[in-house]
Amino acid sequence: MTEKDFLPKHTEALPESGKVAWKAPSNIALVKYWGKKENQIPANPSISFTLDACATRTTLSFQKKETTSKFSFDLYLDGKPKADFKPKIEVFFDRIAEYVPFVKEYHFVIETSNSFPHSSGIASSASGMSALALCLMDLERHMQPNMDPSFFMRKASFLARLGSGSACRSLEGDLVVWGKHESIEGSSNLFGLKYPYKVHDNFKHYHDTILLVDKGEKQVSSTVGHNLMHGHPFAEERFKQAYHNLTSLQTILESGDLEEFVKVVESEALTLHAMMMSSNPYFILMKPNTLEIINKIWGFRKETGMPVCFTLDAGANVHVLYPESIKDSVIQFIQDELVAHCDNGHYICDRIGTGAKELIIPKK
Known part of the structure; x- marks a missing residue:
């Protein structure tokens, strides 16, 4: 079209x-x-x-x-x-x-x-x-x-x-x-x-718990961030990387390979922030508590073998992604170890949804 x-x-x-x-x-x-x-x-x-x-x-x-x-x-x-x-x-x-x-x-x-x-x-x-x-x-x-x-x-x-x-x-x-x-x-x-x-059942009921590290407005708007890619010394390689990662993700989504899913998703999150840190002007959007959470997720995954991972948007908040099969264990881990690093202990438990919905307006 x-x-x-x-x-x-x-x-x-x-x-x-x-x-x-x-x-x-x-x-x-x-x-x-x-x-x-x-x-x-x-x-x-x-x-x-x-x-x-x-x-x-x-x-x-x-x-x-x-x-x-x-x-x-x-x-x-x-x-x-x-x-x-x-x-x-x-x-x-x-x-x-x-x-x-x-x-x-x-x-x-x-x-x-x-x-x-x-x-x-x-x-x-x-x-x-x-x-x-x-x-x-x-x-x-x-x-x-x-x-x-x-x-x-x-x-x-x-x-x-x-x-x-x-x-x-x-x-x-x-x-x-x-x-x-x-x-x-x-x-x-x-x-x-x-x-x-085709998408493997492993990815059919995924969860996303969003840890609100910083509920204030972003340090830099997305529009400004996107514009910083013009003339960025690593831009073209980044675009190739994203294209390649999407190709890899097709295989991962079909096979249900949670270990490879974790690698791609976390790499993408860190690359996004690396592009911001290496732009001109440069920005660090993560906060100290963002890094604390990331390190604790890595430690938990290494200790338990559970395929829990993180991703980030252009801000300090952390999205903790995990399949339905380990939901109870991850929620307990979040409450015990990660909530302390959130702004006033605030977090949002979300899940993968089906899309937009028309709302019914009551007739007067």
Whole structure:
């Protein structure tokens, strides 16, 4: 598919007003996307687990307005106006206006809430932008009542990507690939693709316990971080590494090889942070407690032989990944050894989810 496939095909009139709502999950990348080209195109392919408990709920109310010269919206986070989010939504609407021109025809009220701390490295922009994209596609569906469900999701992923790259991986579950990879049929730089191949039972009910080392805002935004890959001395080798790791992960996912899974996932996490530490300017996003947790996970794995591992996003928080078969032992280990290194002892028990869900709005 190309961008032209997502241009509007109006067949029905738009409603005067209404309200739609969606819940979209966050995701945690196993092979990381870090570095992008123009128009939110990834410099390398990535793959992620879709989460379940960490999610954004967004309600979009819309009312036709008289002029279509500019965008008009109010934005609320947890019931309070959030003025500092508005520029990002303005940029998003500007990018998608060609594909959903009706965004200029309405005044929107965007009411959103997260089940987890935003801007702290748990991909709140991914779940937030995907939820908003789904709401907009719900509105477009009024014009095309017979829209194919797979096209609905694909275009929503395409739109979400234009708001936040990793958002295109937050619509479906349980594994999603984004970025063109020659051995993954249907993969694209334009949208996320539900992983189309056989996955071993070892990976069917994976858990992700997120240790909140630092609940504050990230030291550096993802946008700034991605831009630092331009001219980075190790960028091209990193992109090749990610491509190779995704190839390796295909074999691992089919065979159920947990030991090799651990190696790839942890290497990807540390490489992401190594790229930040070797950029110009450079950043260290990990905190002392991040390193304490990592070392304790390594010690626990060596002592028990259990295939528990960690991954990191662009922040200090640690995602502890483990299969269902060792859940009780790992939770006990987390409570006994790792919680002490969390901000106020806070952590989130999550699991691999099935993707976004439309929310039912009660009738008045």
